[in-house]
Amino acid sequence: MAERILIVGAGQAGMQIADSLRENGFAGNVTMVGEESVAPYQRPPLSKAYLYGEADEESLQFRNEKFYEDNNIDLILGDAITQIALTGSGGVATTASGKSLAFDKMALTPGSTPRKLDIPGSELDGVLYMRNLADAQGLKSRWSQSKNVVVIGGGFIGLEVAAVAAKAGKCVTVLEGGDRLMARAVCPITSEYFRAAHERRGSRIILNSRIAGFTGANGKVAGVELEDGSVIHADIVMVGIGVLARTEVAIALGLELSNGAILVNEFAETSNPLVVAAGDAVMLPNPTGAEGLVRLESVQNAVDQAKVAAMSLMGKRDAYTALPWFWSDQADIKLQIAGLSTGYDQTVVRGTPDLDSFSVLYYKNGRLLAMDCINSPSDFMAARRCLSAGGTIDAVAAADSSVPLKTLIGA
């Protein structure tokens, strides 16, 4: 068994690998290297509770100092791996600060980085992204002085920030290049509900928008110019147009990539037997059993895949079959998604979108694939239970929202 494990990346997945190694009795050295100078913390609240002022830097921390001491987890923060030399049975990583870290096995949990806009004015102050605490601090420090907020990208992150801004009474415009919101994650019914719901809450949503560039004054952003020549006034612009997997270390190690992400098997093993990988930066076999590879940018995946990776590091392979699930809190709307809807051929709406509470069930060949639950936590819990157990729910019966979904779960 490996005696020294080096975890590269101190986010949700890295933290979970360290935690799971100790929980499962790994007695060797565990070292975790993170680029940020703060101990591992939760990212999801950055675009919600942190912005509302309901969470601060300390409350976001996953663990306290004593936990890392008690569990003998060596945290190296504010440092990065710059060089790795592999031998047949391990290797040595060198950090930017000059530390030399010998390891027998490595876990890569580098996460992702926001896709950047490269259009005229992108470099102006006030054009912001949201990925880490520093990004959130940057947004928050400008928050009270910013009346006009433009969000570029109608995905989870953008809509979450838009919802917080609208609630704070700001003038909010969301620019989405596609013809509907959250198109990668949900069906048109859910997209249309969210478009109308955000507009009712004060945001202006512009679909099919074509952005020409940013206007600015004194190096600071002042507006977003569309291709039709119109300019939307902006004190700050939040860009949320997707993320790119961090693959620098994987490339240095010569690991096999797929579609720009680190390729792993169902045991979170990379193409190098010394290296496992987990989290946002990874392309993995679809855990639902459907064909193909998927990239899952979610807390659930970071946690569940990290648990699988930790077991593999300890030589106890246990295939990843956890059900993917997601959530997004947008103002008073809680979206919870269970399963992966890719390939669906039928949808069933349960409940009333106009009342801000409904679910959409996705079917393929008559079997339930996934569910979007909007302010319907009971449906979500039933969907998770059903799909995790490989069950289904009759499509006709499901449409009757007076019948609790959990009573309809069938094999």
Add this chain to the structure above:
Amino acid sequence: MPQVTYILPDGTETTLEARDGDSVMETAKKNGIKGIVAECGGACSCATCHVFVDEAFAEVVGRPSDLEDDMLDGAACDRRPTSRLSCQIKMCADFDGLRVEIAPKQV
């Protein structure tokens, strides 16, 4: 700082000092208390931080919101009258001495 005592499914007890404003879940996780999973990290989205609040504190801690109530219906462990999701209980001086029993099954 207000204190909170966790009663683990095996009956052992751990008392911790909570930071004002941190939830009962966050306090447990930061200190490595086992049994509270908290998959979603406190967003009231997973029902894996289920606790039974000691009856003596049930009134002061209060009832779950409608959303939390629905999540509790789907929790892995059958709910009891004082069931709460510990991510939704923010520690404050009024809760000093709070005792919660961690539900034996979370996932």
